[in-house]
Amino acid sequence: MTTTDTHTGARPAPPEGRDGGLALPPEEARQATNEHYELPSEVFMAFLDERVKYSSALYLTPGATLEEAQTAKLHFVAERLGLRGGECLLDVGCGWGSLTLFMAQEYGCEVTGVTPSTPQAEYVREQALRLRIADRVHIRVGSYSDLDIDGRYDAATMLGSIVHMPDRVAVLRKAYASLRREGRLYLSESCFRSAEVYREFASRPGTRHVTETIFGFADMVPFSQLIEAAESAGFSLERLDDLTAHYHRTIEEWERRAQANRERIEAAAPGMAEPLVRYLRTANAGWGYTSKHYALTAAKSRLGPKAAV
Template structure:
């Protein structure tokens, strides 16, 4: 299969739209809640620290983020841990924003980004201490090939953190991959994407040569994250609609569709893998 999404279609929209419903870091993936009173911003920072812990980041590592979004992870890792970070994204509008954020945070010398698809980039082998893929492999048609490239970029003993929403099993994929809600997200929001069962991602990581050292079920955390996003959409509906008539309703519908299946048809998992040899 050669089909790929040029970008998550969301990212072709005005960057300021995302500031209306995401946290101040503009992290567009699951947060991690420790308490009922946690705010979205607190939970997103807790999630980034969780990722750092899973990657065994202690300070000064070289990190590659595949599908870097609005730069929350690359800037955070540079600012909090002094990591030298490279973010990869096919969405041109994100890179200027990330450069500005890095400069504002005083870490412009540690944060670099490249526009393009990871599958087609030439990167140094055995160079990075850590690789992250938060919600990006769904847009890549050959997960084994992608994970082999990620492994090649890692030094021996380096870690990969991969998180993705998944069908809860192969039967759910067969039953729901072509339903109206899935097609709406694929056609109106994301562009091409292939939601897979966890078993396929585990097999792909193993076939790529990784040792899997942790699997975390973050489903409930993503459900709560999206609830917080919906609340922000409702609070900012008038401002969101300045980006396009009916934009708030469309965005709310997308988030409701995403939240409807958790635990029934879909789950959200994080895999931590190690290049052991």
């Protein structure tokens, strides 16, 4: 059983691991994280877009709706991965299935989604049946670190999921092993803007409200640590995209919808509306000051990106 601080309800901060991250067994991290992700789907439907996509959108025009921006983001991920149609894709931390279902439906990919949450898995399977793409969608339930994943994939995605996994190097080595030669990885994550800021702000109350009270476990590190972990896993780095402004606008819209739908959120999960709104405000207040949101594209290639001819 995980103990809590009797005064604040927050978990004591776990010790640091060898790479500067938090040392926590993957199963304990999974159980802690599921306290958030196993909330009723109605909570997330009350403030996310119609695909229930719980990560940054991509606003290509000033007047774009959240739904349009989330669709643009999914096409952006497909472009970064070089998808042309029919590929075999691994979606680590598939959430409510937005990317898994989109790539199967729009690009004809065979997609394996991984989630630690049984309610999420059931939801994605139901949606795959509804969309008549169940033959192309396979959902694995459990901690990614503990699952047997073969090496047949053309591409892998991790959108906002590695923050919940204590051993980043091991996770990225596993992703590397799951890819065929020249396979690509798309990884996006919110992070502290520098190691100095990480040391200063990681234990502050606002940060711990997000990483522990809301998410159960999340180790939001400087992106340089994720780049180092990707390189240690064997990946060749291809691109780095700064999506901070897009995530700021995404969360603004999430907060607007959460405020407008407080009654729906409370009906689904009593007592959740206020912490959720506080989380969204805290997250948005830090962009550019303490935090950034980057996307990394990397390849399983010793030679790196091919030159244009």
